[in-house]
Amino acid sequence: MIKKLLGGCALLALSLTAAARDKEPTNLYWGDTHLHTSYSFDAFMNENKSADPDTAYRWAKGQPVIHPYNRARVQLERPLDFLVVADHAELMGVIRAINFDLVEELPEMGWWDSLYRWFAINTLNDKIEEGTAADVFVDLLPKEMANPGGDPVQDPNNRMPTRTFGNTNAIEQIAWNEIVDAAEKHNEPGKFTSLIGWEWSSIPTGANLHRIVMSPDGGDTAKQYLPYGSDESQYPEDLWAWLEATSERTGAKFLAIPHNSNISKGYMFQETTLKGEPITEEYATRRSFWEPVTEITQIKGDSETHPSLSPEDEFADFETYGFYIQNSEKPYTYKPGKGDYIRSALKTGLKLESKVGVNPYQFGVIGSTDSHSGLASADEDNFWGKMARDSIPEAKKDFGIGRRTVNGWNMAAQGLAAVWAEENTRESIFNAFKRKEVYGTTGPRMRVRFFAGWGFDGFDAEAGNIAEVGYAGGVPMGGDFSRSNEEGAAPKFLIQAVKDPVGANLDRVQVIKGWLDAGGQLHEKVFDVAWSGSRTIDANGKLPAVGDTVDRTTGKTANTIGTPELITKWSDPEFNPNERAFYYVRVLQIPTARHSLLDAIALGLDKAPEEGPEVIQERAYTSAIWYKP
DSSP states (O other): OHHHHHHTSOOBOOOOOHHHHHTOSSEEEEEEEEEOOTTSHHHHHTTOSSOOHHHHHHHHTTOOEEOTTTOOEEOOSSOOSEEEEOOBSTTTTHHHHHHTTOOTTSOOOOHHHHHHHHHHHHHHHHHHHHTOHHHHHHHHSOOOOSSTTSOTTSSTTOOOOOOTTOOOHHHHHHHHHHHHHHHHHHOBTTTBEEEEEEEEOOOGGGOOOOEEEEEOOOHHHHTTSOOOOTTTOSOHHHHHHHHHHHHHHHOOOOEEEEOOGGGSTTOTTOSBOTTSOBOOHHHHHHHHHHOOEEEEEETTEEOSOOTTTOTTOTTOOSSOOOOOSSOOSSOOOOOOOGGGOHHHHHHHHHHHHHHHSSOTTOOEEEEOOOBSSSOOOOOGGGOOOSSGGGOSGGGGGGOOTTOTTOOTTTSOOOOEEEEEESSSSHHHHHHHHHTTOEEEESSSOOEEEEEEESOOTTOOTTTTOHHHHHHHHEEETTOEEEOOSSTTOOOEEEEEEEOOTTSOOEEEEEEEEEEEOTTSOEEEEEEEEEESTTOOOOTTSOOOOOOOOBOTTTOOBOOOSSBSEEEEEEEOTTOOTTSOEEEEEEEEEOOEEOHHHHHHHHHTOSSOOTTSOSEEOOEEEEOOEEEEO
16 A cells, blocks of 8 residues: 555655755754753763853854863864753852852851851862762762652652752852853854753653753843742743743743653653643643744654654664663663653644643654753764763763763764754744744754645646745644545645755655544554665565665765655545644664764774664654644
């Protein structure tokens, strides 16, 4: 059946003409919305003492900078178009200030508390100078929950760190103002965009509930508030309430981006609230408003799906990261659940929408790095680690932040955020996020278009007019569409994927569909809709592997397989007009070397580290398009 369908697809390998691009109403911009600098407490305690916000912006703009750990001159080959410096709100700039003896803003305390603080500061500074401050960070990590499945915030093991240094708001305000000033200095409308933001780092009992908050507003507005941290509340509802109140008070605009749902212990995308209460229309409306986009891939692993959740998906096991952020005294087992992964969440959203009338998980997706080195690096051959101290091959094995079995080779060199926006400005990029016309890649800059509609009769693959026809007759990624007036009609999808101009060729384009049937059951299916070469779908409905041209002695890819571009018009052969559904696109590259293989070659090891495969198939994930009967 699939073979018959694919026979009707327009599958061509071609180059998008300049004339066709000129007609496109949106342009593609690349960026990172999740980058930490020396102003984040954990970055500083892991040897990033010099890569500050200014360094981060200079790196993103393609300027040479000094690496904060190895002191080498480093440079991004291709500049980014936008960046969000997203330092942790908790203790923002405080560890840096303590180490640099900028502590005059610390408040007066009683003699015993002052003595304790003096001792703590001196001990911390000694460890920073020794290069062992990461041990202190381990002690600050949360303990695993005593009552799994309950509200992690109310768990008896959930204890927030005490305020050893006293009230640090004054220092944090200074740091925030400096972060804002750096963003203002580097913002160049039309050329480079610096969006102001921070990270709300809620992690009760090791359940990762982090959100990046970003705003399109300028410094005058941003300096009217101090970023809201999880030290004020660990519930996302309280974060949204603060965003609402601050917007009303200052006029600021915000959105929040959940990330690392893969290590949320099932709490990020539940069928209930974090408190275990039923999701209501009001909750769903509020969540979908403040959180229009989710991070699908980053250094701490990929959150699309897991093999146990998508057993029929042969590409589901990609950069799986099975380590919780917790201080565990005993070994533990990573337990992936449907609340941890994006595809499951999209399915759960269909079910919740059928109950309460609003889909709380109708979100778009992006990739970003979560680098703590101040360097947004997602390229396998130019990857500078998670923290500064795991930036060099010889240090990878010793890296571990409280998770004794994890090291630098468990980390993935990914991801990037791709945005279809009218222009490279704060407002235009922010608006693209709000309408979900964004997608994520694991690093390569693959150009991907995705539209849905009922006709697209004017589509001409050879003319490359996909954007012109797609916008005129359908909706782009992030949109939704409803029932056709034509009985028996099935929706059409226009898809175009172009390889990274300096990267590897493409293997295939897939459409992932999820739907809710009349019996209330959720389903998912992966369709191969366009691919390189003369391969055909086999009797089991599988497309043969594209091959592997990676030289294990150099790490180079021959690029003699695959294709530079895939473009198709595809129709769902199993469409039921009465069933809620979503569709998103996954584009796979041909295999290329993982950063750990490149390290092994450089170190002269006999084989690649066991923490990851020798080669990977990098990928792009589009935001979904929803069908609503």
